Amino acid sequence: ADVEHTYDDKYAVVNQATQAALVAQLNILCDGFGLSAGKLAQLQKLAAENHKTVTLRFDQSSSCEYADTVEHEVEGPAIVSKGLFGKTTHKNITRVIHHVWKYEVEWAISAYVGAFADEQVVELKRRRGHVYVKTRVTSIPVKDHHKKSKKVAKALDEAKSKPPARGPFARRHRAVPVETEITWLLKAVEGAIPHDDIPAAVLEADTNAQTAPGTACPKGHPLATFLAPTDTQHICDQCNVPQAVGAVLQRCRGCDFDLCSECASKVSMVEVSD
Numbered sequence: 001a002d003v004e005h006t007y008d009d010k011y012a013v014v015n016q017a018t019q020a021a022l023v024a025q026l027n028i029l030c031d032g033f034g035l036s037a038g039k040l041a042q043l044q045k046l047a048a049e050n051h052k053t054v055t056l057r058f059d060q061s062s063s064c065e066y067a068d069t070v071e072h073e074v075e076g077p078a079i080v081s082k083g084l085f086g087k088t089t090h091k092n093i094t095r096v097i098h099h100v101w102k103y104e105v106e107w108a109i110s111a112y113v114g115a116f117a118d119e120q121v122v123e124l125k126r127r128r129g130h131v132y133v134k135t136r137v138t139s140i141p142v143k144d145h146h147k148k149s150k151k152v153a154k155a156l157d158e159a160k161s162k163p164p165a166r167g168p169f170a171r172r173h174r175a176v177p178v179e180t181e182i183t184w185l186l187k188a189v190e191g192a193i194p195h196d197d198i199p200a201a202v203l204e205a206d207t208n209a210q211t212a213p214g215t216a217c218p219k220g221h222p223l224a225t226f227l228a229p230t231d232t233q234h235i236c237d238q239c240n241v242p243q244a245v246g247a248v249l250q251r252c253r254g255c256d257f258d259l260c261s262e263c264a265s266k267v268s269m270v271e272v273s274d
Contacts, residue, residue, distance in 0.1 A: 034125035223250035
């Protein structure tokens with residue numbers, strides 16, 4: 001009470017600060033995480049209809065596979081020596097043999113409605129990339145780098161014939177998912193983007209990117225999009241192919257019916273025998 005204020009309404013200041021924070025968070029979700037107006041409206045609608053929470057989830061997995069074994073030439077520093085006929089300069093040449101590994105990383109950002117991460121999932125963004133990593137096998141000094149060394153050729157053949165079982169990174173690794181609830185954020189901005197003001201084409205494009213239109217389980221239940229988790233193995237009931245962790249599938253939880261994205265894009269109704 002003894003502090004002087006330079007504003008008339010402190011509640012209006014709090015309201016403006018809250019709105020600024022909401023705008024900043026939405027900008028991050030839209031620009032960085034791929035949250036479009038259609039996906040935002042879809043999440044708000046699902047949460048309102050089912051009276052459930054909305055959770056933002058980050059999944060990341062990596063793999064390391066042997067790619068090849070190569071050798072290359074490494075020149076040492078110049079060595080100057082004095083002799084009877086003046087100075088001479090030479091360099092030590094070394095042939096280095098490396099194993100080459102392909103290290104691939106994939107991550108996905110999604111939002112799901114409710115308590116289960118495999119139901120009512122809206123994928124926001126997914127990226128995949130890889131680099132090649134070298135590990136040294138051996139180094140062999142050579143006298144003349146213009147000639148093919150039999151010792152180097154033998155070492156290279158042996159290294160290629162017996163590739164190592166382990167690389168510099170884990171063969172398969174899936175990080176612990178990072179989750180944060182965004183229910184309050186979606187409710188706070190619900191009036192900012194009315195569903196009626198969003199063009200139907202935007203909503204349809206966002207929905208089609210997440211679900212396969214017309215697909216259903218044998219009993220006619222609509223299929224929900226989800227990411228294959230780490231704790232259970234999921235196999236497509238159409239092509240019988242085991243799905244990798246993080247794969248985007250269409251699923252009926254009640255019938256335990258799974259459909260991979262490739263099969264979901266080819267069929268509109270799938271019939272399977274019990």
